[in-house]
Amino acid sequence: EDKVVQSPLSLVVHEGDTVTLNCSYEVTNFRSLLWYKQEKKAPTFLFMLTSSGIEKKSGRLSSILDKKELFSILNITATQTGDSAVYLCAVERGSQGNLIFGKGTKLSVKP
């Protein structure tokens, strides 16, 4: 059965800390891995990764994929209270492009 596992499930840090969120997967017919940020409402897209070893960056956020070991990490440097959210990892599979999500990591950034 296809699955996506995220760790940790929750994390509390202070502003300025650096955090690393983990996502491992076992999915047949892998196409891509995506990261989303969810703040009380709809998930918003952060990154899509398809190739191993190529880092994607957006400001203080970065992510990388290892297709051999079947995992991805999302790094957030110099965290701010506005980074508090649930971070979802999803794997796109098959030709239909549907997504299987992990349970998410709830990040709380304290001032």
Next chain:
Amino acid sequence: EAGVAQSPRYKIIEKRQSVAFWCNPISGHATLYWYQQILGQGPKLLIQFQNNGVVDDSQLPKDRFSAERLKGVDSTLKIQPAKLEDSAVYLCASSLGWGGFNEQFFGPGTRLTVL
């Protein structure tokens, strides 16, 4: 551009009652998805439409859930009868196409509470 619209935003019903949710995707988006997100879990795909045809409904509990997208635009998701375990946020998403990466844009969701 306008985002994905959903209504209602909140709904409280008693078990065994029926409920329907509505979704209006981004204009021009051919693919529409309904997800169920139970508290503390990630979204789970219920059904995927390409225009008005079903692409994947393998995880839709068909004995009680139904969905349609009659003119390839708006969609409705119905639960009849509802069970306690149906309490969740129901997210609608749309994308321009499918097969190859097409970013999915999510609506604000409908929070359903079944008492």
